[in-house]
Structure formats: C-alpha cells, structure tokens
Amino acid sequence: MKAILATEFGGTECLKYKDVDIPEIENDEVLIKVVKTSVNFADIKARYGKKGATLPFIPGLDAAGYIEKIGSSVSELQVGQRVIAFPKKGSYAEYVVASDKLVFLIPDSLDFRTAAACPTVTFLSHRLLYNIAQIQKGESVLVHAAAGGVGTTAIQLAKLMGAEKVIGTVGNKEKVKIAEESGADFVICYEEEEFDSKVNELTEGQGVDIILDSVSGSVTEKSLNCLAPYGRLVHFGNSSGTIGKIKTIDLHSSCRAVLGFSLGTTRKQKPHLLKETAGAVIPYLVNNQLKIIVGHEFTLKDAAKAHDVIEKRLNIGKIVLNVTDED
Numbered sequence: 668m669k670a671i672l673a674t675e676f677g678g679t680e681c682l683k684y685k686d687v688d689i690p691e692i693e694n695d696e697v698l699i700k701v702v703k704t705s706v707n708f709a710d711i712k713a714r715y716g717k718k719g720a721t722l723p724f725i726p727g728l729d730a731a732g733y734i735e736k737i738g739s740s741v742s743e744l745q746v747g748q749r750v751i752a753f754p755k756k757g758s759y760a761e762y763v764v765a766s767d768k769l770v771f772l773i774p775d776s777l778d779f780r781t782a783a784a785c786p787t788v789t790f791l792s793h794r795l796l797y798n799i800a801q802i803q804k805g806e807s808v809l810v811h812a813a814a815g816g817v818g819t820t821a822i823q824l825a826k827l828m829g830a831e832k833v834i835g836t837v838g839n840k841e842k843v844k845i846a847e848e849s850g851a852d853f854v855i856c857y858e859e860e861e862f863d864s865k866v867n868e869l870t871e872g873q874g875v876d877i878i879l880d881s882v883s884g885s886v887t888e889k890s891l892n893c894l895a896p897y898g899r900l901v902h903f904g905n906s907s908g909t910i911g912k913i914k915t916i917d918l919h920s921s922c923r924a925v926l927g928f929s930l931g932t933t934r935k936q937k938p939h940l941l942k943e944t945a946g947a948v949i950p951y952l953v954n955n956q957l958k959i960i961v962g963h964e965f966t967l968k969d970a971a972k973a974h975d976v977i978e979k980r981l982n983i984g985k986i987v988l989n990v991t992d993e994d
C-alpha cells in the first residue's frame with residue numbers, strides 16, 4: 668500500500684511517499700481501507716521527534732473509510748461498514764489498523780470529508796468542555812487559536828452546550844472572520860492586542876469561566892489574568908513550543924482550577940470513555956448542528972505541503988488528505 672513515512676526527524680523533507688506492507692490485525696482489531704485522513708498539529712510535533720515515536724513511522728491520528736477486515740473477537744463491527752477511527756499507528760496510509768474500541772460507525776449521510784476531519788477535534792473539544800471543564804449553561808468561554816481545527820470546533824460546541832459568551836483569540840487578522848463564522852461573539856488578535864485586558868473589558872472585569880489553552884507559554888500565564896473566580900483553565904497543548912508557569916497563589920483563594928487533558932493518553936489508557944463521546948458528537952455532525960470547517964485539502968502524496976501550511980500558521984480550520992477520490 669502507499670503511505671507517508673517519516674524516515675528521519677526534522678523538516679517536511681523527512682516525509683516520504685512510499686510502498687509499505689498492509690498492516691496485520693490482532694483478534695480485537697479492525698483493518699480499515701482509508702478514504703480520507705486529516706492533519707493535526709500533533710503530526711508536526713511527531714515529525715520533529717517530540718511525540719516519542721520511533722523511526723520510521725507513519726504520521727496521523729485519525730481516519731475515515733470502510734472496514735476491510737475484522738479480528739476473530741470483534742463482535743460489533745462488520746466488513747464494509749463506513750467508520751471513523753483512531754488508528755493504532757499512523758493514519759497517512761491506504762490501510763490502517765485500529766482497536767475495535769476506537770472505531771465508530773458513521774451513517775451514509777455523513778460525507779467522508781467531514782468524517783475524516785472530525786475525530787480528533789470533535790472528540791477532544793467535547794471532552795474538554797463537557798467532561799473536564801464541566802461547562803454550565805450561561806458560562807463564558809475563551810478559546811485560544813480560535814481559527815484552527817480544534818478552535819473552530821470548540822467554539823461551536825461551547826455554544827451548543829449553552830455558553831453565553833464565547834471569545835476567541837487568533838494569530839492574525841485574516842483568521843478573525845473564521846472564528847466569528849464559527850460562532851465566537853468576540854475575536855481578539857493576540858499579536859496586536861493584550862488579550863487578557865481585552866477579555867476583562869468584554870466581561871465587565873469578571874473574566875471568563877472557562878479557558879481552552881493549547882498554546883502554552885506566555886498565553887497560559889496571561890490567561891490567569893482573565894479567568895473568573897471558580898473558573899477552569901484547561902490546558903491541552905503547547906503549540907507555541909514554550910512552557911508556562913502557574914503560580915499556586917493564583918488558585919486557592921479564587922477557587923480557580925487548572926486542568927490538563929490528553930486525548931492520546933485517553934485513547935491508550937481509557938479508550939472505553941470515547942464511546943460516550945462518539946455518541947454525543949456524531950449526532951451533532953449528522954444533524955448539521957456542528958460544521959467541521961475544512962480549510963485545505965491535499966492528496967496523500969502531498970502531505971508535506973499540508974504540514975507546511977500549519978507550520979507557517981496559515982491554516983484555517985482542518986486540513987484533509989485525500990487518500991482516494993471518494994467524497
């Protein structure tokens with residue numbers, strides 16, 4: 668089969684389009700013929716060797732396609748079904764293997780473009796807001812990197828879950844419109860304006876109840892300046908590549924909490940939790956209440972070009988890689 672293989676750690680030149688063997692399945696696994704897969708920020712970090720992968724490896728976290736083969740102990744899935752999945756190894760390939768716990772049926776009405784783009788961003792955003800921050804109706808939410816894959820999804824889900832005010836931050840002016848179209852009530856360009864004082868101004872000095880922080884470094888530190896009493900900052904990424912410091916004095920008397928979450932860890936250690944999440948997010952997609960914004964598409968062969976777009980911070984919404992021509 669064709670696949671993208673990272674043969675070294677480093678720049679996009681390390682991604683090679685190669686012929687590799689179709690992977691074998693274990694008893695509790697499923698082989699999926701991939702129609703489309705998506706690019707996540709984590710794939711760039713993996714390419715630089717920051718995700719603990721061993722060389723050579725196939726990048727990619729999520730895929731959509733058809734079940735090609737099932738293991739002997741798989742009872743709830745059948746060959747030919749349309750599915751989304753979090754594969755065991757990388758997803759930039761014509762075939763992937765996934766544990767039966769991490770394969771979810773999708774109806775015919777859900778197109779493969781949306782399906783391939785959705786798994787990481789919808790499952791993650793739903794768990795961040797519903798399970799980790801435990802969002803309540805009427806609360807306010809600040810979403811950093813609001814025009815990205817997770818950002819555009821989290822804004823919409825926050826609104827669907829009853830958030831009253833959603834504020835987004837973005838890296839440049841062109842991204843403001845995308846965050847607004849996703850439902851953000853206010854969008855701050857954090858390269859041009861101090862987002863913490865602007866958030867306080869927009870919330871009459873109260874700060875926001877929930878902050879979704881995937882940027883880290885100074886963005887995390889400044890976020891504590893605009894988190895309301897009893898607020899929850901959920902930290903789930905460090906796209907800035909820098910580390911932020913949290914001071915204990917910022918937490919107890921204000922009753923505020925800083926929480927962490929990783930979908931990768933949850934996929935490995937508590938995959939059963941994701942069934943509930945699938946049951947919540949797939950209906951939102953099927954009913955068109957949640958729209959996955961796909962800003963860029965490339966063929967599998969051109970995965971390096973897709974990585975380039977994210978690294979230059981030019982990405983808007985999700986990036987999809989087309990493995991076959993089917994939509």
Ligand SMILES: NC(=O)c1ccc[n+]([C@@H]2O[C@H](COP(=O)([O-])OP(=O)(O)OC[C@H]3O[C@@H](n4cnc5c(N)ncnc54)[C@H](OP(=O)(O)O)[C@@H]3O)[C@@H](O)[C@H]2O)c1
Nearest residue numbers: 707708812815816817837838881903904906907929930931
């Ligand atoms: N914890 C988990 O399980 C989990 C799972 C998936 C994703 N994540 C994290 O969630 C975040 C969003 O993921 P995504 O795939 O949807 O990516 P994305 O938001 O579409 O792209 C990353 C964004 O990060 C922002 N950014 C800030 N500083 C940056 C820098 N120095 N270099 C590059 N980008 C920078 C950019 O937005 P602006 O230009 O608007 O700032 C960029 O568009 C990432 O941090 C990712 O690692 C975590």
